[in-house]
Amino acid sequence: MLKDYPIERLIQPLLEWYPSHARVLPWREDASPYRVWVSEIMLQQTRVEAVKPYFERFLTALPDIASLAQCPQDRLLKLWEGLGYYNRARNMQAAARTVMEEYGGELPADYEALLKLKGIGNYTAGAIASIAYGIPVPAVDGNVLRILMRVSEDDSDIMKQSVKSEAERLLLPVIPKDNAAMLTQAMMELGATVCVPNGEPKCGECPWQKHCLAFAHQSFQSLPRKGKPKPRKIEEKTVLVIRDGEKVLLHRRPKKGLLAGMYEFPNLEGHLSREEVARYVEGLELLPLKIEPLEQAKHIFSHIEWQMTGYMVRVAQLDEADLHKEGYVFAESYVSEEKYAIPAAFSRYTKYMDIHLGIRKE
Numbered sequence: 001m002l003k004d005y006p007i008e009r010l011i012q013p014l015l016e017w018y019p020s021h022a023r024v025l026p027w028r029e030d031a032s033p034y035r036v037w038v039s040e041i042m043l044q045q046t047r048v049e050a051v052k053p054y055f056e057r058f059l060t061a062l063p064d065i066a067s068l069a070q071c072p073q074d075r076l077l078k079l080w081e082g083l084g085y086y087n088r089a090r091n092m093q094a095a096a097r098t099v100m101e102e103y104g105g106e107l108p109a110d111y112e113a114l115l116k117l118k119g120i121g122n123y124t125a126g127a128i129a130s131i132a133y134g135i136p137v138p139a140v141d142g143n144v145l146r147i148l149m150r151v152s153e154d155d156s157d158i159m160k161q162s163v164k165s166e167a168e169r170l171l172l173p174v175i176p177k178d179n180a181a182m183l184t185q186a187m188m189e190l191g192a193t194v195c196v197p198n199g200e201p202k203c204g205e206c207p208w209q210k211h212c213l214a215f216a217h218q219s220f221q222s223l224p225r226k227g228k229p230k231p232r233k234i235e236e237k238t239v240l241v242i243r244d245g246e247k248v249l250l251h252r253r254p255k256k257g258l259l260a261g262m263y264e265f266p267n268l269e270g271h272l273s274r275e276e277v278a279r280y281v282e283g284l285e286l287l288p289l290k291i292e293p294l295e296q297a298k299h300i301f302s303h304i305e306w307q308m309t310g311y312m313v314r315v316a317q318l319d320e321a322d323l324h325k326e327g328y329v330f331a332e333s334y335v336s337e338e339k340y341a342i343p344a345a346f347s348r349y350t351k352y353m354d355i356h357l358g359i360r361k362e
Contacts, residue, residue, distance in 0.1 A: 002167060002170060007174050011174055011183065013211075014186045015176075018186035022189055026055055028185070033106070034107065036128050039051070040124050041091075042054060044085065045084065065096045065100065066100060069093065071093065073093070074339065086259060094119070107132070111129045122164075123141045131184055131185060134178075135180060136180040137175070138167070138172055138175065138184075139184045139188075140168050143188055144187045145158045145163070145224060151212045156225065159226050190206070190208070201220055232301075232303055232305045234307060235304055236271050237307070238276075238310070238311065239267045239308050240267065240280070240310070241294070241353060247332050248331055249286075249328060249330060250264065250265065250328070250342070251263065252264075258301065264342065264345075264346060266280075274311070281315065289316060290312075291312070291314075296309050306345060
């Protein structure tokens with residue numbers, strides 16, 4: 001069990017290993033508080049390699065907390081497009097505005113003060129405090145929990161907050177006061193590159209091998225243990241790409257709730273027939289000329305799974321004056337790619353309006 005394991009003996013081997021094994025990452029080259037914050041928020045639920053181009057684009061457009069605080073929300077969401085979990089971006093902006101009002105535009109060098117900012121939990125506060133400010137506090141995420149559970153052969157359920165809190169409590173007294181930043185990053189690196197989440201860990205490359213109970217007993221495949229999550233709610237959707245020769249119809253989602261304030265293709269509950277789609281389009285006071293079925297798609301949110309079917313609906317020439325319902329826009333494709341943030345949930349269908357979501361791969 002972790003609580004009985006001598007964690008202190010792990011610190012020095014890890015600190016000796018890290019300098020020659022650390023990846024070169026843009027947020028490490030300049031570990032300013034703002035850059036650490038942005039990177040850690042982006043890295044939640046997103047792989048490192050996927051984050052790199054988004055991080056560079058975001059920092060180019062919004063190089064400091066003041067620019068983030070002042071950014072129009074549509075622009076902010078467009079910069080975030082492709083990363084998903086858009087509340088992360090909204091919470092960052094809310095926190096940035098608090099920092100401007102209460103801390104003179106600088107993230108506070110105080111763990112407890114960081115925790116009070118919107119969207120910053122224990123892990124992110126610990127990462128900013130330790131990496132950017134050298135404050136000896138723990139930053140325990142999934143990578144860190146995994147390596148700790150394996151090295152101590154602890155089969156506690158890491159989905160429980162109590163397990164994470166215990167790991168934080170046990171790490172706190174062993175963090176070197178003069179090397180907190182390196183230890184935090186070394187633990188992250190070990191979990192990301194050696195004691196990996198998928199596939200066999202690279203035990204031959206691990207500085208903890210001789211101290212690792214999971215390696216000694218070959219029990220690493222069963223660790224860490226995760227309790228079964230609640231089953232996701234299944235929602236069926238019919239997605240409509242309604243367009244004339246040049247423009248496509250987009251709908252803005254409500255300001256609160258899932259994907260709040262983002263633009264989407266009009267979509268309806270259930271898997272509908274051509275006839276039902278035609279009636280819906282006519283209800284928008286548009287004239288459907290041709291309705292063609294599109295492929296099915298699936299998108300998984302944290303607790304919901306959308307199972308989608310789609311239709312391409314060609315209509316007579318679109319004009320703003322033809323539509324009398326609030327929240328809809330007729331957008332030309334090139335304008336959509338630059339202006340309107342469309343969630344990745346609809347990525348299977350954006351090709352039918354000739355746009356690309358997120359960062360283009362050269």
